[in-house]
Amino acid sequence: MNNSADKMDFDVLIIGAGLVGASLVCALEKVVTKQGLRLAMVETHDLNQSRDIPPSFDARASALSWGTCCIYEQLGLWPGLAGQAEAITEVHVSDKGSFGLSRLQASDEGVPALGYVVKNYVLGDVLLNRLRDFQKQGTVTVFSPDEVERLSPVPGGMKVQLKHSEVSVSLVVLADGGRSGLMDQLGIGLEQRDYHQHGVIANIALDRAHNGMAWERFAGKGPMALLPLTGDNHFEHRMGLVWTVPDEEIDSIYNLADDDFLALLQDRFGYRAGRFLAVGKRDRYPLTMRIAKEQVRPGLVILGNAAHAIHPVAGQGYNLSIRDTMALAGNISNSLESKVSVGDLGRLQEYWQQQLSDQSLTSRFCDGLVHLFSRTDSASVLFRNLGLVTLDYCHPVKSKFTRKAMGL
Template sequence: MTRTDTDLVIAGGGLAGATLALALAKVVPSLRVTVVEAFPLSPDALPESYQPSYDARSTALAWGSRLIFEQLGLWSRLSAHATPIEHIHVSDRGRFGATRLHAAEHGQAALGYVADNRWMGLCLMRELLDTGVQWEAPAEVVDMTPLAEGVRVSVRSGEATRELTAQCLVVADGGRSGLRDTLGFQTRTHDYGQHALIANVSTADSHRFHAFERFTDAGPMALLPHGSASRPGHQSALVWTLTNEVLDELLALPDDDKCRRLQERFGWRLGRFTRIGACNHYPLKLTTVDEPVRTGVALVGNAAHALHPVAGQGFNLALRGLMTLVEQFRLAVAQGASIGDLAVLRRYQTLHQQDWQQTVQFSDSLIRIFGQSLPPLALARDAGLVGLDLVPGAKRWFARKAMGIGGRRAMIDHPSATHREPTNHD
């Protein structure tokens, strides 16, 4: 096999790219990994302590994602600022239907967790300091050329561009990946004609580690417990689906009026809304790539599939895909094959495809079903939610979807992982 500058180039050092780099360092330490990140990161100059910000953006982690981070030896560090979701309440505004999930009923400590993105990034970087992963930042991958054995990757830093040879390039630079488009991958996009407004809010009543999924005639909204790993507090992470017109109107309002509008849509299950933080927003689109791999290159995370946030499954789906890719890289190295071989990458695609298809369908169907206001459909929704609450088998299926478990698990065990014996509910 031709000697290359590195074995793998990861384009993007965000949550997906950094997690992939860490997993490979733990599971396939013989691989030389280079992460190229546009943001000016400095892995050797991390803050000594983490001070959570009220306006910090966060990610919902399913129980299955916790299991993965446990395998990677990261959970003990990450859990210090991960707020557990012990209960989930799903309801349809103005209707009687509702269903409730409780972690204790499934033998788990939590159904999932909410963690600040910055905290997750810091945990990953601290863990990566003890590995041989190489970083180039600020820099970006601007192009890739196939070679007889591997790929040539063009990396730009400032005004200078240099070439790196590698066995494989993994594109992990997010849902608005310019590199994906440069390399000619074809995407399919369904525009929901809505925006997601993201903010942290405070309520008069404690969330008591409850997450709320509230479907309304204007779109779904979610409130996730946030702020403390041990004490039930009053802060929640809000995801509010709005039409473009309503979004513009809402953003122009003072905070007190924003809280009143939110109160009207969500109701009083957490008492009065007392504070809303900085509001971020982004357009909602379902984006998929039919063929996310080709010889020497693979798309992962949001670069391969971007979902509606209604079910909170975006990063969890991406994480399961990353572990499947790690599994295939490990097998390739053990067999003396190049990690960029099309057969290796197609096995990854085949194994991950069923998971992402089911997750996309699950998320998209929730939007389509709960986006209908016709009375017969509304009654059917009510019956479905009540049925989920009353029928143990249906409720267990729904809970396993929410927890991100029940599907195929990648075999990524390694000597340094923190092992946990699976329960009967895993």
């Protein structure tokens, strides 16, 4: 390390102990133990305080691609998740009322699952427990509850003004989702695209088993996704709904009584997945694509949702962030091995260039799906249905498409 870096209190400070920030800590464990990385984290919430567990029926879940599951296996996290993860063995993609459909199957790729659906609180608890273990072992210094009030560039890194203290670090990793205002403070802008849509998410009970099937159904003015979930004490057959709704319809749909909501959902989706019996707590959020105009600066990396938030149509956002996380961990390790500051701009630009293709391809892929499958004119309907049929019968193309969705 150079002389200026030697004066730093820490090599790396991660801001935010959410799913991405905690995953980065896990990815850096060997860098700490084998290469002497000085690692710290700041989190506004008290990490030692017990968290409320949502009712089982209403618990939100995320789809982890096969590639992300392999990463968590590599980090020693998967054993804590596997018993509560529901496998996606097939994805059924179709356009309601039209002839086009395609099936993506894990068996075609020689893997047991295309991915797994895990409740968010389960994933959070596994990561949090590992983080607490690292804290006890001295692997990571945790400032919690605490808050970053100001980031100031200094020679060799950043000065970080916390609510209760001040530290200097070679590299700050901003992984707080961008909600803290630190990106505004640093003058880092966002490229934004408003889709004029909202996502409605809820858990749905069905009258039949999902058998590991996930559904991507294009109907009306936006896509609907159903993800297989584990059963609970009340309903054996459950799926997680992500419904893309145009802004002009969101209030009327979101505010429907449960029976009316289910009836409309059944009418829009159809009966391919079965009959919808019950719906849990509903949430809504506006859908936009946001990409940070700068993801690296000297002594700074933007990671996770702070770096890029993409449309949930293909469930790729979190999986993309985990791939970024592993690439950054590798970059930090290589910098230490080369005796270069982990905050060196040239090294960080290598990380960003490495991930740029993945980020661009994934965001364009999701953006293209939104536009293609939200159109209702006859030419667009014919084009996408021909595309689905072609995809289903052209096995090399389908395999490439499937493996990209698997994060491989």
